[in-house]
Amino acid sequence: MDNHNFNGYVVLKFAIDFLDRKPLGKSGELIPAVGIGTWAIRNEANAEKALVKAVELGLNLIDTAEMYGNGRAEELVGKVIKQVGRESVFIVTKMLPQHLIDRYEVIKAGRASLRRLGVREVDLFLIHWPNEFISIEKQVKNFEVLIDEGLTRYIGVSNFDVEALEEAVNATKKADIVADQVHYSVLHKEVEKRLLPKALELLITIQAYTPLERGAVLTHPKVVEVAKQVNKTPTQVALNYLISRPYVVAIVKSENEEHVKDIAGSLGWRLTKEQIEALEMV
Numbered sequence: 001m002d003n004h005n006f007n008g009y010v011v012l013k014f015a016i017d018f019l020d021r022k023p024l025g026k027s028g029e030l031i032p033a034v035g036i037g038t039w040a041i042r043n044e045a046n047a048e049k050a051l052v053k054a055v056e057l058g059l060n061l062i063d064t065a066e067m068y069g070n071g072r073a074e075e076l077v078g079k080v081i082k083q084v085g086r087e088s089v090f091i092v093t094k095m096l097p098q099h100l101i102d103r104y105e106v107i108k109a110g111r112a113s114l115r116r117l118g119v120r121e122v123d124l125f126l127i128h129w130p131n132e133f134i135s136i137e138k139q140v141k142n143f144e145v146l147i148d149e150g151l152t153r154y155i156g157v158s159n160f161d162v163e164a165l166e167e168a169v170n171a172t173k174k175a176d177i178v179a180d181q182v183h184y185s186v187l188h189k190e191v192e193k194r195l196l197p198k199a200l201e202l203l204i205t206i207q208a209y210t211p212l213e214r215g216a217v218l219t220h221p222k223v224v225e226v227a228k229q230v231n232k233t234p235t236q237v238a239l240n241y242l243i244s245r246p247y248v249v250a251i252v253k254s255e256n257e258e259h260v261k262d263i264a265g266s267l268g269w270r271l272t273k274e275q276i277e278a279l280e281m282v
């Protein structure tokens with residue numbers, strides 16, 4: 001990464017972000033540096049317990065989507081919200097691109113997600129990935145109706161590259177794009193080349209999904225070596241690498257309470273500049 005102008009500051013190449021609650025776009029709101037995902041849940045009872053534990057431990061951003069389990073993941077998140085209270089969770093959900101064809105379809109799909117979640121509005125609604133048959137401008141304008149209708153507090157995108165993100169930002173009339181949720185891990189750093197610098201310039205939060213590479217980071221020799229040096233687990237090192245970047249939060253999936261406790265140990269400390277540099281070479 002080169003130097004960037006960021007919130008009036010110049011972010012030096014290796015400036016480490018120590019915040020465990022990070023800015024959400026330009027909204028002025030802070031969200032947890034690590035949130036929990038809900039894709040590919042195997043056991044719903046375990047997942048419910050793990051999500052409640054996550055909220056208790058301050059990992060109180062839950063990421064879901066209408067696509068996950070064909071709506072079952074949103075229903076499960078709804079059960080968790082009933083237990084912990086609506087105000088305790090920052091809810092992120094995602095709309096399938098096929099609904100973006102017009103505003104009525106967007107409202108219908110948005111309301112269906114809210115019904116499954118059992119809430120009046122979510123905190124952040126994302127376009128799950130771009131609809132390749134409609135211009136970005138049109139789909140973003142249609143999506144903004146969620147703000148008009150009070151179905152979400154913020155809107156964002158997912159799987160948008162630099163060009164699509166810029167188009168999306170330029171298309172907005174009523175609300176800012178506050179986040180782009182993309183694949184980013186210590187083993188998959190494509191994002192660092194162009195998207196992260198652009199996000200810092202535009203003040204858009206990057207939500208890093210698949211941050212453990214579905215378990216592959218746990219046995220990666222370099223990650224394991226750094227974990228031994230700092231007396232942390234490979235999971236904690238992999239997540240810490242991501243959240244040490246300004247404007248980056250991680251979304252990690254777990255339906256296991258013990259794993260959730262391990263994940264919570266990624267907060268409250270940071271790798272050194274040298275350790276981050278070593279991991280940049282991976």
Ligand SMILES: NC(=O)c1ccc[n+]([C@@H]2O[C@H](COP(=O)([O-])OP(=O)(O)OC[C@H]3O[C@@H](n4cnc5c(N)ncnc54)[C@H](OP(=O)(O)O)[C@@H]3O)[C@@H](O)[C@H]2O)c1
Nearest residue numbers: 037038039209210211212213214252253254255256259262
């Ligand atoms: N926007 C998108 O297009 C998109 C795409 C993919 C993912 N996502 C979101 O990002 C979330 C995370 O990504 P992901 O599910 O692909 O992969 P991931 O978070 O990299 O890996 C999840 C896997 O790691 C295991 N795990 C979690 N914590 C662990 C720990 N402390 N020790 C050992 N294993 C651990 C989980 O098992 P247990 O459940 O048994 O703990 C699960 O098998 C998804 O759930 C979803 O919400 C979004």
